Amino acid sequence: MKLPQMAVAVDLVVLTIIDGTLNLALVDRGIPPFKGSPALPGGFVLDDESVFDAALRELKEETGLDLNASHLEQLATFGDVDRDPRGRVVSVAYLVLAAELGALQAGSDASGARWHPIDQLPPLAFDHDTITAIGLERAKAKLEYTTIATRFCPPPFTMAELRSVYEAAWGIPLDARNFSRKVLGSPGFVVEDGIRAGGRGRPATLYRAGDALSLHPPIMRDPDLP
Amino acid sequence: MKLPQMAVAVDLVVLTIIDGTLNLALVDRGIPPFKGSPALPGGFVLDDESVFDAALRELKEETGLDLNASHLEQLATFGDVDRDPRGRVVSVAYLVLAAELGALQAGSDASGARWHPIDQLPPLAFDHDTITAIGLERAKAKLEYTTIATRFCPPPFTMAELRSVYEAAWGIPLDARNFSRKVLGSPGFVVEDGIRAGGRGRPATLYRAGDALSLHPPIMRDPDLP
DNA sequence: CCAAAAGTGTTCATCGTACACCCATGA
DNA sequence: TCATGGGTGTACGATGAACACTTTTGG
Incomplete structure (x- = not known):
């Protein structure tokens, strides 16, 4: 054939x-x-x-x-x-x-x-x-159920930078405090990597990507959004 | 070239x-x-x-x-x-x-x-x-976040048949009562289509696939399973 | 009447959300 | 000491899991 x-x-x-x-x-x-x-x-x-x-x-x-x-x-x-x-x-x-x-x-x-x-x-x-x-x-x-957000952030990155990935992609603001807790509560999402001083406010903890690939539970956006 | x-x-x-x-x-x-x-x-x-x-x-x-x-x-x-x-x-x-x-x-x-x-x-x-x-x-x-389970079931199907799809795929038993509520609580997952008598127990309501494709919220299995 | 299958109601722990509050820095 | 940004505690409603209980059939 x-x-x-x-x-x-x-x-x-x-x-x-x-x-x-x-x-x-x-x-x-x-x-x-x-x-x-x-x-x-x-x-x-x-x-x-x-x-x-x-x-x-x-x-x-x-x-x-x-x-x-x-x-x-x-x-x-x-x-x-x-x-x-x-x-x-x-x-x-x-x-x-x-x-x-x-x-x-x-x-x-x-x-x-x-x-x-x-x-x-x-x-x-x-x-x-x-x-x-x-x-x-x-x-x-x-972004909802994996840790790929860290790929957008040149390491080391702050929690605010990681959050801005979600906000840019989804087009909605997220609560900084709850976001931080969710990320830190997901084992292996990020690991600490120093502190960044020099900004205007309190110095931010720095992170880099952890070894986890998927998130359980996921970080969910509302179903009725673009 | x-x-x-x-x-x-x-x-x-x-x-x-x-x-x-x-x-x-x-x-x-x-x-x-x-x-x-x-x-x-x-x-x-x-x-x-x-x-x-x-x-x-x-x-x-x-x-x-x-x-x-x-x-x-x-x-x-x-x-x-x-x-x-x-x-x-x-x-x-x-x-x-x-x-x-x-x-x-x-x-x-x-x-x-x-x-x-x-x-x-x-x-x-x-x-x-x-x-x-x-x-x-x-x-x-x-199966977690879409309605594809209905594709496995020749219509019309009972809630028990739909549940057996999840149990077969995930290899774990699910609570029949809570499962039923989750499915019926997801708009467009299934629609009623008669009653099937003739079995051993109480007649089952029959369903066929609805027009929804994705599930919010998802029906989640435990993260640490095969 | 009893067994079997379907479906309802209720309880309880857990989770997400909203938001008041505290911490650490630069100007 | 004030503005700014980072982080913790907590109350409340929503959700999911477990399970007692009721309904409806066949034998």
Whole structure:
């Protein structure tokens, strides 16, 4: 039997928090199709690399971010027949939560790379709007029952910084005192790591990510929210 | 630029409940590689069909199950270089929760198809053990915060039948009275649909699936369970 | 009448939330 | 000593678990 062959690509939904709002990494496409349009970082999987390795490689090539494997999480695979005008391309999307604060470095296939606030995104190339929406919803949902919020915070971080991740993602204010208790009451969520003085008020305890991955009980947002 | 081409496959983790235990659909491979070994139903995506449509088609071809689209949920994509001895094959796995009770019908590529209890599975072909484990964990987890349990129950079903889904998946007994209240207290989880007399005791109210998809609050299992 | 299955009411501990209050620093 | 931000104590309503009790059928 002759097997149908097709191209396999990876697309990356890379999120970070800048000035209290969620931002998405976008590149400007330097080659057709959609030349000049903003798009998610990504590219084709090569013959001799796993899909996951392709995601790591493209992340570094197109944005300059050099993260370790634990920061990449597979989102979903998009396999409609017509999703790419060049022909049959199946794309595996990954979600990346970055603590980086610096500017992005564009790669060879892109004429530019930058962070963009998620509440005023331009239309993106291909089906990247859909992929982005799914990535955002996944990130918001995972804050509830995993410790991924720590990935947004460059260590060491204060409790207020960790809280601002939830507030930025969910768009609602949280009670600082109860939030602190919930986090500290979840074993392995964070571990203490010094004290930061020099601010205006009382010095804050510093933390870094603990070894726990999931939260029981979860930190829940209201069901009827965007 | 010449794009690397590869084959794309779908694999199906199809679960149902038989006599109070979770069962997985397996086929015996009728062609090499792994000829004669049990494997998940699945096959290659054709040039003119979406990955999703390929999953629907293979499900019907290899097991005889003709389900509608809402019963299929994408699980994950497996893209290691060496996962298939025939060459480079990227596989998209789907999770299917079936209420069917009848025997499975093997298709052309398989010499047999049957249900198999998940607590005594044989070693499977390719990386299908891994795929199965991920599918099982996903199904167990989704019982907590979605209404997918109703997919296991041929409508109309009793509250006891719905409860047995949770008990089979989680392996623990649940309090029938509190369970009933939790389900009925979740708007849209189930709707009444008659009464079933003829059993040994008091007739049970019958239900069918409501229109709600997610549960707030979730029905939680203990964090420290298998 | 008894066993079995379905469903209701009640109690009690636990958890989330709201908020008053205390602590430590810089200006 | 005051403004600012960090952290603790506590009261109250909501939720979940356990279980006694009632209802409705078949034998």
